[in-house]
Amino acid sequence: IQKLDQPNYLSFNLFDQIEEWKKTTIRKVEKAAENAHHELTELINKQRTVLIQELEPITKEIRSHRQEENFAENDIERLKQKLNETQRKIQQFIQECENKTIIIDNDQINWSQLIYICKPQNLIPRIPVNAQWSPHGKTVAGNNGVGNIVNELCRPYSLSVADDDQTIIIADSWNNRIVQWKIGDTNGQVVAGGKGQGNGLNQLCCPTDVLIDKETDSLIISDWQNRRVVRWSRRNETIQGEILINNVCCRGLFMDNQRCLYVSDNEKQEVRRYRMEGDMRNGDLVAGGHGKGSGLSQLNAPLFIFVDQQHAVYVSDHLNHRVMKWNKNATAGIVAAGGQGKGVALTQLSHPEGLFVDEFSTLYVAESRNHRVTRWPQGAIQGTAIIGVDTPINWPVGLSFDRQGNIYVSESGQNGPHRIQRFSIQ
Known part of the structure; x- marks a missing residue:
């Protein structure tokens, strides 16, 4: 006060x-x-x-x-x-x-x-460079077996944390739906899809990423197997979405504070930027686009994306086992993490997925096959395992933070629990 x-x-x-x-x-x-x-x-x-x-x-x-x-x-x-x-x-x-x-x-x-005040799309927490998190996570969604009832998840991929109303939005991929889970609740609520696998405007097919567009109070969803990006209003009466981008093999999404939408294309090996108020048919190339490969101008199965305040684009270069950083207007990227081949050493990554970059440009990476989350300070040649060390996690995919710096991780292992865990900052 x-x-x-x-x-x-x-x-x-x-x-x-x-x-x-x-x-x-x-x-x-x-x-x-x-x-x-x-x-x-x-x-x-x-x-x-x-x-x-x-x-x-x-x-x-x-x-x-x-x-x-x-x-x-x-x-x-x-x-x-x-x-x-x-x-x-x-x-x-x-x-x-x-x-x-x-x-x-x-x-x-x-x-x-001409001038107005609005909430920023992404509030990036200030996380101390020596911060630590509880080694034991607390389940905040799922963990009731693999299934499609309201308290279950099936291969949850990405997640977004809405601090304003203490809600987690989850891409419940194999249930072909997006669910909303109030922190503290035992059941979730379907807010998009959930009408079976299909390509109708009221259906989704293996959604892999979801973000909240605060300006329009809507969800933007990577409808992966339908090869499209769709938007669903968060209003209660919404029963179907609208198509924003068609014919794209999108696995990851990000929206910056200027409401530009970044889309990864797993087939074209590229990331494009689209202006939400402009022509959504043709985006600007911001990463990759030079075919599949391991060169600095190439990507191999780009998945998740993060864009920092300087509009540098971070990409989880999944099958190159590295995270690439493309500065604004760059024609090639630089290796921000990994790049030493697949492995368990702290200089290596194994199948990187969810990403996050804090205000000090420290990079956080969910490694699905190493079953851990690692932290990479800017310019570091090796990371530090911060989650999955003392207490194992199974196949982490989605990664997000809230304003306090708590970490949220989705687990999607074939033989493990399908849930969202929160690791509290200490």
């Missing part, structure tokens, strides 16, 4: 930023009005000069005829036609000004969209 009472506590002096934006915007509006005034004056002066040049010879001729008093009828008719033509040009100029010179009325401007 005391911190909230401090005027500069909220969001790094956002109030000062808003005030500065106001001053800058006023200066820009005044400059734009000044330029428009100058351009309009120039336009009128140019047209005045043209009209004077056209009227001068007519005026001279009329004066000459008056002095000589020899106006012929055909002279009067010809001069009348010239005057009518000039009058027509004046009228045309006025109409063109009305058509081409547009002054936008204040009511036509959506002032609320």
Whole structure:
């Protein structure tokens, strides 16, 4: 409460930023009005000069005829036609000004969209570099056997933690559904799919990733076996989704704070970025796209994605047993973790899946075949096992954090429990 009472506590002096934006915007509006005034004056002066040049010879001729008093009828008719033509040009100029010179009325401007406050898509926790987590996880979803009733899961893949309402959203892949699980509840709730395997708009087929779009209060889902990315509203009356992207073998999704959607394509060996408000048919290539391989510009089965605050793209390069980092506008990646072949050494990874990068650029990786989660500080050549050391976990796939820095892991082993566990930060 005391911190909230401090005027500069909220969001790094956002109030000062808003005030500065106001001053800058006023200066820009005044400059734009000044330029428009100058351009309009120039336009009128140019047209005045043209009209004077056209009227001068007519005026001279009329004066000459008056002095000589020899106006012929055909002279009067010809001069009348010239005057009518000039009058027509004046009228045309006025109409063109009305058509081409547009002054936008204040009511036509959506002032609320020029600047606004919104919740960021991803709140990245500040995790101390020496942080430790409880070696024993607490089950927060599933662990009641493999099945499709409301308290069971079947191959849960990714998950998203909604801190606002203490909810976990889970891609319950082999149940062809997305489930929502309130922390502390014993049962989940189906919020997308759950109508059997199929390609109808009310169905899913092996969804592998899900994220929450806070701007539209909707879920964006990697509908893997249907080769599409779909969106489902989180409102209670929603019974089907809508297709955002078709014909893509998508395994992983991520949305940055500018509401750009990143999509991994397991067949094309690439990651593309799409603008949610733009054309969703063609995205921008941000990683891979040079065929299957182990070169620095290549990927081999890209799965999950994470994008940091500098818009660097991290990709779990599954069959290359490494995590690649592609800086913004880079044509090749750099190895952020692993890259020493498949193995159990701390310099190696085995089938990396879920990813997370904290505010200090420390990378966290779920290794499904090594049955552990490892932490890799920026620039490190080896990681540290932080989960799965004292207490085993089985086939970790999805990985997420809440605002407090607690870790959530989905387990999907063939012979192990299918559940979500939370490991509390100590």
